[in-house]
Amino acid sequence: MADVINRQGLGMDDMAAGRENVLSCNAINKRYGDDLILRDVHLTLKRGEIVSVLGQSGSGKTTLFNILAGLESDFSGEVSRPLRVGYMLQKDLLLPWKRVIDNIALPLLLKGTGRKEARSQAGAYLETFGLTGLAHRYPATISGGQRQRAALLRTYLYSRDLMLLDEPFSGLDAITREQLYQWLLSHQETLGMSILLITHDIEEAIALSDRVYVMTQGPAATLWPSVGVPHDARMRPRNEIADAYLSEEQLAQVGRIRVEIRRRLFSSEPDNPA
Amino acid sequence: MRRFSRTQRQLYLSAGRQMAARILSPLLLIMMLLLAVQWLSDAGIIRRFILPAPSEVAQSLIHDTREMKTHLFHTLRIALVGYFLSTLTGIAFALLMDRFTILYRAFYPLIVITQTIPTLIITPVIVLIFGYGDIPRLFVVILTCFFPITISLYQGLKMIDPDTIRLMQSMGASRREILRHVKIPGSLPSFFSGLRISATYSVMAVVLAEWAGGGDGLGIYMLRTKRSFRFDAMFASIIWIVILSLLFYVSALALEYVCMPWESAVRKEGPPRAGINIHGSKQPPG
Numbered sequence: 001m002a003d004v005i006n007r008q009g010l011g012m013d014d015m016a017a018g019r020e021n022v023l024s025c026n027a028i029n030k031r032y033g034d035d036l037i038l039r040d041v042h043l044t045l046k047r048g049e050i051v052s053v054l055g056q057s058g059s060g061k062t063t064l065f066n067i068l069a070g071l072e073s074d075f076s077g078e079v080s081r082p083l084r085v086g087y088m089l090q091k092d093l094l095l096p097w098k099r100v101i102d103n104i105a106l107p108l109l110l111k112g113t114g115r116k117e118a119r120s121q122a123g124a125y126l127e128t129f130g131l132t133g134l135a136h137r138y139p140a141t142i143s144g145g146q147r148q149r150a151a152l153l154r155t156y157l158y159s160r161d162l163m164l165l166d167e168p169f170s171g172l173d174a175i176t177r178e179q180l181y182q183w184l185l186s187h188q189e190t191l192g193m194s195i196l197l198i199t200h201d202i203e204e205a206i207a208l209s210d211r212v213y214v215m216t217q218g219p220a221a222t223l224w225p226s227v228g229v230p231h232d233a234r235m236r237p238r239n240e241i242a243d244a245y246l247s248e249e250q251l252a253q254v255g256r257i258r259v260e261i262r263r264r265l266f267s268s269e270p271d272n273p274a
Numbered sequence: 275m276r277r278f279s280r281t282q283r284q285l286y287l288s289a290g291r292q293m294a295a296r297i298l299s300p301l302l303l304i305m306m307l308l309l310a311v312q313w314l315s316d317a318g319i320i321r322r323f324i325l326p327a328p329s330e331v332a333q334s335l336i337h338d339t340r341e342m343k344t345h346l347f348h349t350l351r352i353a354l355v356g357y358f359l360s361t362l363t364g365i366a367f368a369l370l371m372d373r374f375t376i377l378y379r380a381f382y383p384l385i386v387i388t389q390t391i392p393t394l395i396i397t398p399v400i401v402l403i404f405g406y407g408d409i410p411r412l413f414v415v416i417l418t419c420f421f422p423i424t425i426s427l428y429q430g431l432k433m434i435d436p437d438t439i440r441l442m443q444s445m446g447a448s449r450r451e452i453l454r455h456v457k458i459p460g461s462l463p464s465f466f467s468g469l470r471i472s473a474t475y476s477v478m479a480v481v482l483a484e485w486a487g488g489g490d491g492l493g494i495y496m497l498r499t500k501r502s503f504r505f506d507a508m509f510a511s512i513i514w515i516v517i518l519s520l521l522f523y524v525s526a527l528a529l530e531y532v533c534m535p536w537e538s539a540v541r542k543e544g545p546p547r548a549g550i551n552i553h554g555s556k557q558p559p560g
Contacts, residue, residue, distance in 0.1 A: 069444050087444040089437060097459040097536045106455065107445045138539040158445050 019047040021080070022162050022194045023068065028077030030063055037063055039220040041077070043213060045162070050188060050195045051226065052205035054261065055215030061198045064215075065164050068196070086155035086163040090171050092147040094139040100150055101126075101135035107158035122157060128187065129153045145176035149183075156193060166198045181207055202261055206254065214264035224264045229257055289541075326506040334506040335513060341495075346514055348490040349480050352408055356415025357476040357522065361469065363416060364423025371424075372431040372457075389421050393479065397486040406487045414483035419472040426468025430461025463537070466530040473522035477515055492518075 023045040030038040037060050045051050055061050066072040068079065069087045094103045101119055104126075108118035126132055129149045134142050139150070148168060155163050169177045185208065188195070199205050205212045211226035230253060308328045314320045315327035322330070367385075371378035397414055404410040434457050442452045484493025492511050499507040531538065 071440060071444055084446075085444070087441060089441070091435075091437060093435070093438050093441050095438070095456065095459070097462075097534070098455075110442075110445050110447050110451060138536040140536065140540045 019049075021045065022047050023079075023081050023196065025068065025080070026078040028064070028067060028075055028079065030060075030067065030072075030075040036220040038067075038075070039222045041221075041223050043223060045194060045196055047161075047194050048189065048192065049210045050184075050193075050197060050208050052197045052199055052209040052212045053215055053223070054199055054202065054205045054212055054265065055221070056217055056265075057200060059215050059217055060221040061215060062166060065166055065196075065198060069164055082159060082161040084159035084161065086159040088151055088155040088163065088165045088168050090167040092139070092144075092151040094147055094150055094154075096139055099136050099138055100131065100142065103139065104131075104150055104154045104157060107154060122153070125153055125157070128191070130183065143176075144172055145180060148172060148180065156191065160191065160193050163193055163195045164198075165195060167200070168197070169204065170199070170201070177204075184208065202258060202265070205261070206257060212257075212261055214261055216264075216267075227257055227260055227264075323503070323505065326509055330506040331509040331513065334504075334510040338507050338510060342492075342511065342514065345490050345492050345495040345511075346518075349477065349484070349492040349515075350518060352411045352483075352491070353415065353476045353480045353518065353522070356412045356480065357419055357472065359412065360416040360419035360472060360476075361423055364420040364468070364472075365427060365465075367420070367424045368427035368431060371428055378428075385421060385424060388417060393418060393482050394485075397483050400483075401486045406489065410487065411480055411483040411491075415476055415479040418475050418479040422468040422471040422475070423465070424468075426471075427461055427465040430464030431457050433464065434460045462530075462534055466526065466533070469530070470523060470526045473526040474519050476522055477519045481515060 021044050023043070025041060025043050028038055028041040029036065041064060043051075043053075043064075053061055053064065063072065065087075067075050068081060069085045070081070071087075094100075095106070098106070101122055105113075105115075105118035105122035108121055109115060113121065123135060126135055129152065131146060131150060131153070134146060134150075139147055142150070148171075152165075152168065155165070169180055172180065181204075187193075197205070197208060206229055209229055210231075211228050213226045214224045215221050216224070230250075311320065311325070312328045315322065315325070326334075367381065371381060393414065396417075397410075400413055401410045404413060438456055438460075439452055442456055447455070480491065481493035481496070484491035485497060488494065492514060496508055496511045499505075499511065
């Protein structure tokens with residue numbers, strides 16, 4: 001079924017098809033002691049793509065992310081990634097003692113940019129990220145959605161080439177989350193972000209991604225080949241008003257993708273690994 | 275002039291009222307207790323050679339100030355220097371113990387042991403070792419005060435969220451940068467609670483040390499007035515000890531307030547408000 005979906009052209013976005021990989025990993029295996037955590041993981045991400053890794057809690061998604069972010073070096077396999085990899089967690093991890101602008105400018109400061117220059121560079125993005133007027137506030141005094149966007153901007157300023165987002169939206173309420181999806185989809189292209197997203201939410205994966213990797217359960221997790229999501233189907237599954245404008249065919253596509261992803265989630269083995 | 279909205283003004287007003295209540299209620303209680311003692315004393319229920327009347331202590335506070343001044347400043351100086359040195363020692367110990375686990379393992383039990391030795395007993399020994407003068411007094415203050423500072427700062431450093439440290443590492447921060455941007459500011463609340471405890475100990479520690487030696491100091495003055503049965507003057511010196519200790523405590527509080535502006539920002543700017551700037555000013559979502 002995976003092959004059918006890919007061959008039908010629901011696969012990669014045409015725009016992304018010609019672009020180079022910003023991330024690729026081959027045959028990654030990871031052990032903790034005698035336990036095999038990750039088995040033969042293959043994954044690629046092209047410039048400008050949003051790709052999701054979908055799986056249950058504890059399936060090894062975070063371990064995979066740590067490997068991709070370079071925080072974990074004890075594994076076998078090949079990883080080719082940009083020099084800098086942005087990393088963002090569910091917790092915004094803004095430093096409470098720094099004002100919003102200084103939190104955002106921190107990666108620039110760590111790269112060696114002067115404080116003033118770092119602030120002005122970071123300040124240029126505040127409006128785009130919906131943080132106008134909040135530069136000199138402390139994180140405790142802004143809302144959850146604002147904090148999450150500040151954390152996203154910090155990640156962006158560290159590296160737009162590859163941003164690893166580990167369940168970045170799961171701590172937010174439904175409305176705020178939806179607003180962030182819309183924001184992300186409308187800005188991702190212009191800001192030139194390449195995003196790998198961890199999530200356990202099927203709808204979120206379909207709503208945001210160009211492709212979805214499903215991680216198998218169990219002690220030695222691996223990834224299914226990715227399922228493509230056509231551009232005009234993104235963001236639709238959650239939006240009833242938009243659903244009205246979708247053709248029967250498009251709705252059927254989204255439905256098929258959803259069914260396929262479910263099937264993979266509940267089956268233990270990929271039938272055609274990599 | 276800043277202009278406040280109605281709710282903001284109410285907030286400020288109620289904050290002022292809370293502040294007044296916080297200061298006034300303990301003052302009122304102390305006044306009532308003093309009045310009660312004064313009345314018991316006037317009525318002859320409490321004998322004056324056992325507990326002097328508050329009015330006598332007040333008179334002694336006023337009349338004996340000149341006599342007391344040298345002692346007072348001497349004690350203040352030792353307490354200040356000792357407090358400062360113990361803060362430095364405490365910070366150094368905590369940072370080193372945080373950085374090198376082996377140092378923590380080696381020193382921690384010893385540090386705890388130093389706290390179990392009764393100061394009153396060990397002080398004469400310290401005076402024997404260091405001789406009379408300011409050095410043994412400083413030593414006693416440091417011995418007493420550096421413990422709360424060390425332990426609180428150490429715990430603060432250890433309690434930093436490991437995810438934050440991992441994030442900093444993922445952004446290529448060095449150990450020193452992590453210390454500067456995350457660990458030190460993050461451990462300040464804990465550090466200051468230790469600093470406040472030490473603040474109340476420092477003056478007491480000097481007085482204890484003074485009891486074991488000669489020269490100047492409130493402790494010396496206290497012993498002298500006690501031996502000559504001038505209980506009013508003795509109580510006056512106790513009041514000075516209380517005042518000095520409170521001064522130290524309030525200074526530590528003030529320093530805390532100045533060093534952690536983000537703590538008071540929540541009170542000033544109010545809790546987070548949704549609906550402001552959610553989409554930026556120009557780009558409402560589709």
